[in-house]
Amino acid sequence: MEFAGLTIEIALFLFTIAIIAGFLDTLAGGGGLLTLPALMMSGIPPLVALGTNKLQSCVGAGTASVMMLRNRRVRWRQVKELMPAAFIGSAIGTVIVQFVNTEALTFIIPVVISVIGIYFLVTPTVDADNKPAKVSTSGYRNFVVPLIGCYDGILGPGTGSFFTLAGRALRGQKFLEATAIAKTLNFSTNIASLIVFLFAGQVIWLVGITMMFGQLIGAWLGSHCLFKIPINYLRYLVVIMCFGMLAKYITT
Template sequence: MDFTLHGDVLALLFFVAMAAGFIDAMAGGGGLITIPALLLVQLPPLLALGTNKLQGCSGSFTAALTMLKKRQVRFADVRVPFIAAFLGAALGTIAVQQINPKALDAIIPLILLGIGFYFLLAPNAGEVDGKPRLGGGLYRFVLVPIIGFYDGFFGPGTGSFFSLVGVSLRGQSLIGATAVAKVLNFATNIASLILFIAGGKVLWLVGMVMVCGQVIGAYAGTHAAIKGGARLIRPLIVVVCFSMVGRYFWQKGFLPF
């Protein structure tokens, strides 16, 4: 089957990736934009997921590198969670190539609603560092790999999941949790990308065009997140989570339009 795309479609995907990179750098959920776009241009699901990881990896790398350079997070502090996220995503990517990822359809909207309502109804969450409610061991070796597995298996909303755990369970400020989320999201993306490449599930021309857009959007989004802080990130997380749920219901035909 021929997957050659015309220049106007590639240009559209460039701008789609740029918008997704901006949103993902701040709140997560860039896959909400890019995966439907790739499916819309008739890429098979696994090829769409693999190509999405190529462009998403560039965006998460840009965001993570910027956060590290701006000293919003130190890699020494997230080295172990980075490895845990990498391994979790690798397992998830192997699994998605064996079973139907739609098995997650029933639970993911509920989780996203929970994240959205948490940040909506807890207006002071993440303003400053707080007291951790979850031990470091459970965080590093249980929750982080589980979120990593989800990203390798399906993807959209991973950054929001990492941010929620950081704020609600580890007592991080929202900007701190967002910075950690960017580094861990890069770990999950690179793990998935390696395995999708090994499985021949990446469309390189499309992916590289979207990489260019992702880098621009992620760079701008990361700087906006650092400058805007929780005041800007919190409402965006709420909007992204509710938008992903709305898209789910629309896809399933539950909405009358």
């Protein structure tokens, strides 16, 4: 699909947002809180914005996943059963969203992003210790992961953070361990959703490829900083940028 309204200024704007989003998403999650409003602010229809967002976010999530596995922050045995579950959930969610009224998405997306931004703001500081698991391995794999994957297929922003929080709260993982595992699951959901959007013809290739390069740079930088920067600083930065983008989107 082509986008007649793409100018050099818009391309540079989206490229810059993708770098920031890829960096933040690797570290704290929430990159979609920036890229999705940015795409919609650029005049792209909601459903096409969702599809194009998946194209560019696959690179960021993929780069982060490779770095996590290569640096042994995540072991393949930890995610080999979770990734297919996330994939299936996301594919189902993406099929569902194809039948949603786009006018409803125009209203729903800013509301969901606002709620997630507020959640980021008020979530208390997390500690780094392991805690007892509250959900069994099979329950987490068969229900929790596909449910979050389905949300990613329908909307998407904050999915990486949801995976992180679920791993932390329900499986008792250390915060950074949960963050690293979340990258691989988010990559799986992005790929599944992208495949459906491609079949539906809801992707603008030129915009997506432009942002892919930005995501690649941001994710590479974030992967090298993940265990060095205090996570709370990044959470507040995500909140500030999230509401800044929303304010611009509302007034556009």
